[in-house]
Amino acid sequence: MEKMKFDIDRCIKLGLLKRIPPSKEKAEGSMKNAENWLREAKNNLQNLTFRSCILTSYLAMFHAARAILFIDGFREKSHFAVARYLEDKYATTGLLEKEWIDILDFYRETRHEDQYSISFLLQKKNRKKHSNLQGDL
Numbered sequence: 001m002e003k004m005k006f007d008i009d010r011c012i013k014l015g016l017l018k019r020i021p022p023s024k025e026k027a028e029g030s031m032k033n034a035e036n037w038l039r040e041a042k043n044n045l046q047n048l049t050f051r052s053c054i055l056t057s058y059l060a061m062f063h064a065a066r067a068i069l070f071i072d073g074f075r076e077k078s079h080f081a082v083a084r085y086l087e088d089k090y091a092t093t094g095l096l097e098k099e100w101i102d103i104l105d106f107y108r109e110t111r112h113e114d115q116y117s118i119s120f121l122l123q124k125k126n127r128k129k130h131s132n133l134q135g136d137l
Helices: 006-014 024-046 050-072 079-091 097-117 125-129 131-136
Strands: 017-019 074-076
Touching: 006 017, 017 131, 024 050, 050 079, 050 097, 050 125, 050 131, 074 079
Parallel strands: none
Antiparallel strands: 017 074
């Protein structure tokens, strides 16, 4: 079975992305949120609260990515659509390395599993996949 492609147009058609007037103010607000979540992620990592670190790290990435959407005149209705937007508009054009989309997706999926699964267990092998990020926190 062929994998369904989720580009910007498909996300709009499915209601996962909405066009809005571009907003520098909303983008700046989202970046402030990203900075706050990043500070909290650093504290969580220092305190070895790894599950909280996953959540706060993801939220920092999400809000930074969301700022780009606000600048471009879009609003997400799905966390999944944020990564698809960046992938379609920025990664395919070479303005953003695909690795960053993969990292955002990895943290989104891990955060989702942790929040909604009753059997989530953070394992060392999961943390190692993107361990190069620890130096960035």
